[in-house]
Amino acid sequence: MSPIAxxxxxxxxxxxxxxxFLVLGIVSLVLFAAEGRPMVALPQLFIDHLKSDTLxxxxxxxxxxxxxxxxGIAKALVDFTYSWIGGVxxxxxxxxxxATMVFSAISGSSVATxxxxxxxxxxxxxxxxxxxxxxxxVVASSGTLGILIPPSLAMILFAVVAGESVPQLFLAGVxxxxxxxxxxxxxxxxxxxxxxxxxxxxxxxAEFWAVNRRALPAMLLPLIILGGIYSGLVTVNEAAxxxxxxxxxxxxxxxxxxxxxxxxxxxxxAIQATAVIFFITIGALAFGHWITSEGFAxxxxxxxxxxxxxxxxxxxxxxxxxxxxGMFLETIAxxxxxxxxxxPLLAPLGIDPxxxxxxxxxxMEIALLTPPVGLNLFIMASTTGAPxxxxxxxxxxxIALLLVLLAMVTFIPKLSLFLPEMxxxx
Numbered sequence: 152m153s154p155i156a157x158x159x160x161x162x163x164x165x166x167x168x169x170x171x172f173l174v175l176g177i178v179s180l181v182l183f184a185a186e187g188r189p190m191v192a193l194p195q196l197f198i199d200h201l202k203s204d205t206l207x208x209x210x211x212x213x214x215x216x217x218x219x220x221x222x223g224i225a226k227a228l229v230d231f232t233y234s235w236i237g238g239v240x241x242x243x244x245x246x247x248x249x250a251t252m253v254f255s256a257i258s259g260s261s262v263a264t265x266x267x268x269x270x271x272x273x274x275x276x277x278x279x280x281x282x283x284x285x286x287x288x289v290v291a292s293s294g295t296l297g298i299l300i301p302p303s304l305a306m307i308l309f310a311v312v313a314g315e316s317v318p319q320l321f322l323a324g325v326x327x328x329x330x331x332x333x334x335x336x337x338x339x340x341x342x343x344x345x346x347x348x349x350x351x352x353x354x355x356x357a358e359f360w361a362v363n364r365r366a367l368p369a370m371l372l373p374l375i376i377l378g379g380i381y382s383g384l385v386t387v388n389e390a391a392x393x394x395x396x397x398x399x400x401x402x403x404x405x406x407x408x409x410x411x412x413x414x415x416x417x418x419x420x421a422i423q424a425t426a427v428i429f430f431i432t433i434g435a436l437a438f439g440h441w442i443t444s445e446g447f448a449x450x451x452x453x454x455x456x457x458x459x460x461x462x463x464x465x466x467x468x469x470x471x472x473x474x475x476x477g478m479f480l481e482t483i484a485x486x487x488x489x490x491x492x493x494x495p496l497l498a499p500l501g502i503d504p505x506x507x508x509x510x511x512x513x514x515m516e517i518a519l520l521t522p523p524v525g526l527n528l529f530i531m532a533s534t535t536g537a538p539x540x541x542x543x544x545x546x547x548x549x550i551a552l553l554l555v556l557l558a559m560v561t562f563i564p565k566l567s568l569f570l571p572e573m574x575x576x577x
Contacts, residue, residue, distance in 0.1 A: 171481045171524070172427065175434025182441045196440055197433050203311050204388065209304060210425040211391035215372070215398040216258035217421040222402020222409045224369045225267035228253050231366035234359050237351035241343025243279055244289045246351075247272045248335045251293040252328070255300035256373040257394060259307075261482075261519055262424075265294030265527045269534035281348055287537055288545030291527045292553070293335060295516035298482065300328040302376055302391070305515055308432070308483060309508045312490045317387045318380055322570040323505045324512065327560050331516075334552050368405045372397060381574070428483060435487035462500040466561050469493060470514060477518025481526070485518065486511060509567040513557045520546045520553075 160181065164174040183193060219225055232250040236242050247268055254264050269290045276286035298305040301321030310317045342348075354362065376394050379385040385393065402408050409417060454460075469489075476485050490511065497504055519527040522543050532539045560566050 171484055172430040172434045175431065175438050175484060179434060179437035179441060183437075186441075193437055196437060201429065201432070205307055205311050205317060208302075208307060208317075208388045208391035209428060210422070211388070211395040212259040212302060212304060212307075213263075213425045213428070214395040214418065214421040215391070216260040216263035217417055217424065218395075218398040218402045218409070219254065219258055219372075220263045220267040221417055222398065223406030224257075224372070224398065224401060224408070225250075225254060226271060226408075227366045227369040227406060229268070229271050230362045231370070233351065234354055234362040238353040240350045241339050241348050242351040243272065243276050244281065244286070244339045244343065244348075245336055247276075247289050248293045248332055248339065251296050252300060252332050253370070253373065255296040255328075256302075257376060257398070258297055259302040259304045261294050261297035261516075261527060262530055264297035265291060265530045266534055268294060269531050273531075273535045273537075279349060279351065282346070283537065284541055284545035285342065285346075286545070287531050287535065287542045288547070288549055289335075289339065291531045291542055291546050292520060292549030294527050294530070295519050295553070296328060296331060298515060298519075299324045299331065299509075299512050301325065302380075302387070302394075303512065304428070305482060305486060305512050306508060307387075308486050309490060309511065312487060313494055313504050313508070315504050315508065316575070319505055319571040319575055320508050321377075321380070322574060323509050323567045325570055326566050327509055327513065327556065330559065330566065331553070331556055334556060335549065338548065338552055368401045372401070431481050431483045432487060435484040438484075439488045439491045460500070462502050463562065465496065465500055466502070466510065470510070470557065470561060473511065473514040474517065474521075477514060478521050479524055480518075481524070482515035482518055485515060503564065503568060505571055506564045506567045510557070510561055513553065513560055517550060517553050517557070520550050 160178055164177060169177070179193070229246060229250045232246045232253070233242070236245050236249065239245070250272075251264055251268055254267060258264055273283075273286050273290055276289070277283060297303070301324055303321065303324055306320040306324060307317055309315065310320055372394060375397055376390045379390045379393065380387055399414070403411060403414070473485060473489060476489065480488075493507075494504070496502075497507055519525055520543075522528060522539070525543070525546075528539050528542045528546070531537065531542045
């Protein structure tokens, strides 16, 4: 079957409203059948890829994110951040960005981050007089930090496909993540002053210390995860398991955001979210395997060699391609399809795979905000009751800011590679 026919069928199923994982699965089955390949090869392909030790961490991080969202940890983080900066102009919006950064350093999930912050902060910003589109844009866009700040599920999946070190990939996202926080904060301060948004109410000294003491268990989670990994005391999988266990204990014992009787239901929701990730992974792996086996990667290498494309030409082109793919595909699917296809090109062009991983993830942050499939748009709409088109208008300035960040990270590799080189000598 020709690539054009495969792409046409793919888009037709998406337009018809089929879930992305089902579209990937159906198209892959049809492609394999059209090529006359035995169907038994597909289950073996899935087993070979899904038995990865690295993927073991995914369900544990999802469990941690689910309990953070529902168990009171998110609220403790928001209150903690508000106690420090809530009293400045635009303080609640700044709280969103900084609390999201800390939340992301535990959850690794953009969806959980956007849901938790949307539930808590959009009503607060509405009540304080913020324009609703601005409030929706701040929360939806800040939620994308969940896949850039370590630990990141997107980085874990990249590591599975590319065979890279997860700790190095985590480190590579730190400086770009801090840059994103800084760029968003600067924009929020500018807009807040221009529109005259009010400062939040200040806390008394007693309230300040009470809020900070209450936040201590929540603040321990990033230390457990990242401190454990980079001290060498635990592996990524062990850190993920510890994060899941501690998040459950903190939610039930300290914050009492959920009860023991609610644990089975919350765990079931986490398992369901994990299953969605793995179903998308399976479909994308099958589709990506067909693309690779048809020789497209080899053809791309030949094209780059014959036309003497430079690294910056390639990076500019791949950014455009990923922007378009991100409008129609889940972030997981894009990573699992694009990475095997372009991985053979990186070495000839002198592009470090760790640097390329950060470029991919920032593109996926943008994909989470771009219609028609931008997941964070729908998360915010379902969480707050706002129309999707209003959320989409709210995120437009932040998409522009993310494009600025993408350009900086794409053409200044040191932003991604400084910390991995410092700690691992790449």
